[in-house]
Structures are given as C-alpha cells and as structure tokens.
Amino acid sequence: MRRRTTALVGSLVLLAATGCGAADMTKQASPFANARGSRTVTLSVPSWVGAQANVAVAEYLLEHKLGYRVDTVQIDEVPAWDALSQGRVDALLEDWGHPEQEERYVRDKGTITRGGDLGVTGHIGWFVPTYLVKQHPDITDWRNLNKYAALFRTPESGGKGQLMDGSPAYVTHDKALVKNLKLDFKVVFAGSEAAQITQIKQFAKEKKPFLSYWYSPQWLFRRVPMTEVKLPPYKKGCDADAAKVACAYPRTPLQKYLNAGFARSGGRAAAFLKRFRWTTEDQNEVSLMIAEQKLDPREAAKRWVDSHPAVWKKWLP
Known part of the structure; x- marks a missing residue:
C-alpha cells in the first residue's frame, strides 16, 4: 500500500494464509x-x-x-x-x-x-486502543501525545514513546510526522502485518497502552476496538514532499x-x-x-x- 503505506497491508503469509512485507517475487x-x-x-x-x-x-x-x-x-x-x-x-x-x-x-x-x-x-492513521481512550479521552488529539509518551515506552523505543508500524516495505510518512510534529516518539517496525497483529493482540490481552500505524479496511477492528488519533487535517498536496509531511493520511x-x-x-x-x-x-x-x-x-x-x-x-x- 502506498499510503499504507501499501497494503497492507499490512501480515499473514500469503499464498499460505496472508502476509505483509512480502519478498519481491x-x-x-x-x-x-x-x-x-x-x-x-x-x-x-x-x-x-x-x-x-x-x-x-x-x-x-x-x-x-x-x-x-x-x-x-x-x-x-x-x-x-x-x-x-x-x-x-x-x-x-x-x-x-x-x-x-x-x-x-x-x-x-x-x-x-x-x-x-x-x-x-x-484509510491509514494512528490508532490507540479504545480502552485507553476511556481512561484518557484527550489522547486522541495528536497535540496531547507528548503528555502521554511515557505510557508508550518499550525496550525498542529507546526511552521515547513507541509508534508501531508494520512492514518497512510500506510507504509510510510516520518518521517525518514524528519529526515535523515534534513528538517524543520513535517509529518501531514490527516487520509485517502478521507480527503487528500479534503484538496488538498481546497488548490488548494485557490491557496495555499502544500507539500503532493501522488502516481500514481491516478485520482486526472487530477483535480489538481502536480509536483514531486526530492528526493535522489532510489537504491536497500536504504530502507532496515526503520529508516535510505534517498532515494526516488521505482517504x-x-x-x-x-x-x-x-x-x-x-x-x-x-x-x-x-x-x-x-x-x-x-x-x-x-x-x-x-x-x-x-x-x-x-x-x-x-x-x-x-x-x-x-x-x-x-x-x-
């Protein structure tokens, strides 16, 4: 997925079950x-x-x-x-x-x-589990993310909050967004859609906070309710320069x-x-x-x- 920066999806092993970040065949x-x-x-x-x-x-x-x-x-x-x-x-x-x-x-x-x-x-966006929103309703505004960065720290995020992405093969603006919005977060790649799903399920099972790059349509929303974090509104052309992106993903x-x-x-x-x-x-x-x-x-x-x-x-x- 380009904006999903593609798909995609993004995974489970395709041709066997499903997958993301597949090898170039x-x-x-x-x-x-x-x-x-x-x-x-x-x-x-x-x-x-x-x-x-x-x-x-x-x-x-x-x-x-x-x-x-x-x-x-x-x-x-x-x-x-x-x-x-x-x-x-x-x-x-x-x-x-x-x-x-x-x-x-x-x-x-x-x-x-x-x-x-x-x-x-x-549609691609940043999502947090809905159970976390019930505890911190203002967390769905990107301007409040730094206030909660400590909640999202993991061993992989180096003292910053973790923003979990899927496959590096997807086209994603997340590193630029973190930098340009001055967020105290680090993008950490799960490696594939399947790995990302596994991690999200584990977080949800333990009711832990997580912030994840995710997308719809996606069946996982039926199993783990998630709420989108509102980024600065998308306007045509706001993503033209990948290094300067500071807006939401389009639909x-x-x-x-x-x-x-x-x-x-x-x-x-x-x-x-x-x-x-x-x-x-x-x-x-x-x-x-x-x-x-x-x-x-x-x-x-x-x-x-x-x-x-x-x-x-x-x-x-």
Missing part, C-alpha cells in the same frame, strides 16, 4: 501471464489479508464460473507495477495510490490501464489496474476483473475467515460466493 512470476489466447490469468497478490481476499474471490469465480486457470504471484507494491507493465502478471486488484508509477506506466508508456474502483475506500478509493495488452485481449477474464467491485464489509468478511478463522483462502472464497450470489453475478460478462 517479480522474477518468479507465472510464465502464463500475458499469454495471448490462453485461458490462464495471473493475479498479483500484495502482502496484506484484505488484498488476498480480493484475489481469493476473483480466483474462485474465474476458475469455477468462467473456466480459467488462475496463477497468483506474491509481489510487493511497487515491484508489482513493474511486473504488471512487463506482462509478468495480468492484474493488480488493490492499489492504495502510487502516482509516480501511474504517471510512468499509465500516462507515459501506456503499458498499464486502469481497471476501475475496487469499491473499497482505504483513498482503492483502484484496480490491468496490463494494457491483457485489457485488450483478455476476453471474459479482463471484462470480469473490470466489473469486480465489492464493499468494505464484503472484503472484511472474507479477510476474517482467512486471518482469524484460519480457513484456506479458497474455502473462504467459496463460502462468500455461496452466500452472496446477488453480488458476484453482476460481475460476470
């Missing part, structure tokens, strides 16, 4: 990607469970309703654009906003084309992108992926089955498909 992409006339589609899988939910449902429907073989390739966000441009994958179903890549590949080179809205709006309608050649000649598969559009609630429902109930993504997709025919039948060409 670009060079190991499917040999079937962009194969003209084939009945095979290759989908890029980012490293957070919400994106895996998209792919699981799309894969299930492509295979069981449209007769395609689907290959999936786990790739970090920015390398996924390169793979998509080169035809190593055919589609990216959840992008959190990468203007540099869009300028290069969509506008300049024309090797990638827009696939339309996913139907889900993403981002998540987008799909297709390889341009696949978009032209991908037949019913391309048409289906363009029509694929669901809600935050739909995505969270599948994500919860994968991440919390530990269902295989294919089984989670099947259960969702079986119970939501009125939704997905609109996607079929």
Whole structure:
C-alpha cells in the first residue's frame, strides 16, 4: 500500500494464509501471464489479508464460473507495477495510490490501464486502543501525545514513546510526522502485518497502552476496538514532499489496474476483473475467515460466493 503505506497491508503469509512485507517475487512470476489466447490469468497478490481476499474471490469465480486457470504471484507494491507493465502478471486488484508509477506506466508508456474502483475506500492513521481512550479521552488529539509518551515506552523505543508500524516495505510518512510534529516518539517496525497483529493482540490481552500505524479496511477492528488519533487535517498536496509531511493520511478509493495488452485481449477474464467491485464489509468478511478463522483462502472464497450470489453475478460478462 502506498499510503499504507501499501497494503497492507499490512501480515499473514500469503499464498499460505496472508502476509505483509512480502519478498519481491517479480522474477518468479507465472510464465502464463500475458499469454495471448490462453485461458490462464495471473493475479498479483500484495502482502496484506484484505488484498488476498480480493484475489481469493476473483480466483474462485474465474476458475469455477468462467473456466480459467488462475496463477497468483506474491509481489510487493511497487515491484508489482513493474511486473504488471512487463506482462509478468495480468492484474493488480488493490492499489492504495502510487502516482509516480501511474504517471510512468499509465500516462507515459501506456503499458498499464486502469481497471476501475475496487469499491473499497482505504484509510491509514494512528490508532490507540479504545480502552485507553476511556481512561484518557484527550489522547486522541495528536497535540496531547507528548503528555502521554511515557505510557508508550518499550525496550525498542529507546526511552521515547513507541509508534508501531508494520512492514518497512510500506510507504509510510510516520518518521517525518514524528519529526515535523515534534513528538517524543520513535517509529518501531514490527516487520509485517502478521507480527503487528500479534503484538496488538498481546497488548490488548494485557490491557496495555499502544500507539500503532493501522488502516481500514481491516478485520482486526472487530477483535480489538481502536480509536483514531486526530492528526493535522489532510489537504491536497500536504504530502507532496515526503520529508516535510505534517498532515494526516488521505482517504483513498482503492483502484484496480490491468496490463494494457491483457485489457485488450483478455476476453471474459479482463471484462470480469473490470466489473469486480465489492464493499468494505464484503472484503472484511472474507479477510476474517482467512486471518482469524484460519480457513484456506479458497474455502473462504467459496463460502462468500455461496452466500452472496446477488453480488458476484453482476460481475460476470
């Protein structure tokens, strides 16, 4: 996720369960990607469970309703654009906003084309557990964070309050925000979405304070209620200079992108992926089955498909 600075999500180990901060698998992409006339589609899988939910449902429907073989390739966000441009994958179903890549590949080179809205709006922010807000109601204003910095100290934060991030692969403004807002905090990376979730659950179990970079949609909100800390309001362009960012993250309608050649000649598969559009609630429902109930993504997709025919039948060409 760019603003999630991407996704993402961000994790549980993808292709097995779910994940974030995945290795760049670009060079190991499917040999079937962009194969003209084939009945095979290759989908890029980012490293957070919400994106895996998209792919699981799309894969299930492509295979069981449209007769395609689907290959999936786990790739970090920015390398996924390169793979998509080169035809190593055919589609990216959840992008959190990468203007540099869009300028290069969509506008300049024309090797990638827009696939339309996913139907889900993403938002990144700083969150504290709601049980802490009940004790300190003013903690949800960033201007009061320094007053409570001592509550968030950990062995990793070096005497400062800890701001927990997920994967370093995500594009995050948090180090700049801490510096520019003059906060007595240190950004500490958990390493992945999965590791971050584990840490948040442990803090919540012990009712300990924590301040975390987090995002929606995300199924964990159903298990650990969290309240967003209000940062200075986002205004268009306030994040243009990464070193000077001192504003909140924007709300981002998540987008799909297709390889341009696949978009032209991908037949019913391309048409289906363009029509694929669901809600935050739909995505969270599948994500919860994968991440919390530990269902295989294919089984989670099947259960969702079986119970939501009125939704997905609109996607079929």
